[in-house]
């Protein structure tokens with residue numbers, strides 16, 4: 001028995017066929033494929049030498065390097081990346097060098113939607129950077145726009161930050177500062193650096209240079225009002241004497257400046273809407289351009305880190321704090337993270353949810369963080385992915401499969417392995433009684449390599465269940481799984497089995513296979529997973545990409561026309577081996593990693609050998625377990 005386990009530990013997954021094979025067999029196969037690939041490459045190079053460079057898809061530098069490393073490096077363990085690499089080099093290292101003080105940062109989401117992958121990077125950058133240097137981070141809800149906010153998002157946002165492993169130093173609200181912001185606006189007016197304007201959108205557009213900035217820029221008459229007039233008008237705005245759009249406060253910046261963010265931006269608007277925190281106390285609300293930098297200043301933010309879409313805003317950010325003579329944080333911008341093949345906008349997501357195309361905002365096919373969480377992606381895998389990409393001033397457009405590859409790498413050494421059968425087919429082992437009692441009791445390690453994972457025991461039974469796809473009623477050359485007269489290894493079992501016969505029902509569906517142990521033959525080429533009789537039945541959901549194209553929004557007729565009709569496959573009769581109960585009770589996996597906040601069912605994670613990584617879904621009840629596929633075991637294995 002010990003022998004068998006030792007041998008099994010040496011089995012490796014053939015990523016191309018999904019088979020468990022011996023090291024030697026895999027080596028042979030890899031060599032054969034490498035030779036074939038080399039020949040094909042040589043042929044291709046010969047045929048298309050001059051064109052090949054331009055045929056390459058434009059990809060981010062990080063992306064390109066991973067594509068190159070592809071198949072060649074797969075067999076070797078990849079060097080471990082320093083988990084703090086993103087802080088020690090590149091953008092964040094130089095930001096720190098520019099202002100080498102203990103950082104106080106902030107993560108300032110608008111509470112008007114669920115956070116997604118792009119936010120995960122912002123969270124990792126802001127919270128991680130401060131933590132790396134022993135500083136602190138505010139979670140500041142940027143709730144200056146009463147029209148967009150919804151209560152549900154406040155808790156959801158805080159939850160997901162804690163789930164990612166970060167703790168805000170304090171939770172604050174831009175609206176906490178409404179009075180201070182108002183006072184500073186009056187101060188700005190007093191300095192002659194703001195005026196109340198009554199121009200409409202068309203007039204403002206003309207002042208800003210008209211269509212494509214073709215005409216000269218100019219200021220309106222309101223810019224010449226004296227301080228007293230501006231102050232009175234601003235107070236009238238505050239007191240509700242103006243209707244929306246009839247008056248707004250503008251900063252008097254620099255219309256000669258080539259930067260449009262300096263062309264007398266709006267600072268305050270009349271908006272007769274109740275705010276969820278300040279109720280109907282205010283009839284005017286500050287704009288992002290006015291409030292953001294002042295809130296940063298009030299919270300003594302040292303490094304205000306945001307994405308490059310705010311590069312142009314930096315000048316007005318600095319202008320305002322400096323004009324007011326208040327503490328000046330340093331704004332710096334990094335490239336945002338986007339994922340192709342999916343959609344992130346709140347409006348589009350809402351269409352998917354309302355139209356029942358998905359199971360909700362946390363459907364495992366979406367890329368909101370609550371969806372990734374439900375799908376079973378560990379928070380550590382998301383952070384490790386962000387770290388892998390690094391932080392630079394260029395944006396990264398990442399394909400889903402690159403993300404999945406990173407998740408797979410993370411899970412490979414951190415979660416236990418179990419045997420799962422998606423579509424069970426009974427196999428009756430006719431000479432089962434020939435086994436020693438000691439051979440019936442199997443002790444199986446949870447990890448083939450790491451003894452720390454421990455092991456579990458279960459009994460082999462006369463009837464076992466294999467996956468329907470691992471049996472064929474007619475054998476063929478190059479097929480190495482079970483077929484009449486053919487032998488296949490059963491993972492963890494004492495002997496391989498050889499199929500002797502099978503039965504079919506009236507519809508031609510195979511209902512049972514009969515087999516015997518093959519005790520004398522040579523070692524089988526491949527091994528398959530199986531489960532004993534009496535195993536737990538559960539529902540397994542396999543999700544493939546929700547969209548067919550890399551850019552669903554650009555598809556004719558909109559992204560709904562790009563929906564993959566087969567993005568969810570449900571197996572209702574799947575069976576899992578008894579080791580599942582222990583894996584479930586020992587969660588969270590990865591072990592020892594504390595998932596902050598609620599430790600949900602999705603932290604029950606494991607590798608189903610030869611199939612994929614799975615996690616328990618939140619639809620699970622006392623009577624019924626539901627699993628989600630986290631990621632396949634290999635790239636592009638569309639179907640299992």
Ligand SMILES: [Zn+2]
Nearest residue numbers: 197199220222
């Ligand atoms: Zn005006």
